[in-house]
Amino acid sequence: MLLMPACVTLASKVEEFGIISLKRLLPTMAGLIKNKFHYAFPQGYHYPYCTTTEVQECEFYVLEMLDCSLVTYQPYRPLVTFVSDMAGDDKQLLSLAWSVVNDSLRTDVCLLYPPFLIAIAALHMACVMLQDRGMHHKEWFVSLNFDFEDILEITRHLLSYYARCRTYDIKKEARELLQKVPKPRLMRPLPGGGHQNNGLPK
DSSP states (O other): OOHHHHHHHHHHHTTTOOOOHHHHHHHHHHHHHTSSSSSGSSSTTTOOOOHHHHHHHHHHOOOOOHOOOOOOOOOOHHHHHHHHHHHSSSSHHHHHHHHHHHTTSSSSSSHHHHHHHHHHHHHHHHHHHTTTTTTOOOOHHHHHHSOOHHHHHHHHHHHHHHHHHHHHOOOHHHHHHHHHHHOOOOOEEEETSSSSEOOOOO
């Protein structure tokens, strides 16, 4: 729960998006959990993080885990290049392949394969989906100099994800998953002395 706002603010700094007010972001997080994801939390749950110091401290932990390497490479840029080389200004093909790349970020493939291979796999899947419209680009794929087994493995990951989506019940499984996550135990000083525990109940 603390990692989400920390990553959002850190990403905004890296991308020079502009200043994101933590005083507004934290209430937004609390409202999001209360209004949209309330089914996944115990009744009466309140978002436990309310100070900017907690988010800023978490940012340092994230930076430490990433070894201060914040440059990331996404499949989108090579995808645009591949579509342009294969089919010119085919917006339908690009849009569909772009959607597949978006879906790939919900899987482990972005951690297992380089971005250009994910882009090729997404493009290959998009071509298969649009094959009934006469979009045959087998020669273009054959001309590529790479191991096609990696593309098939990425495709299997994505097909497995799509199959999982058909039976996934977020309201049921999100609660079960959150019950396994370690609960935060925040100790804050009280005005009259002592500490207040704002964590989730066991």
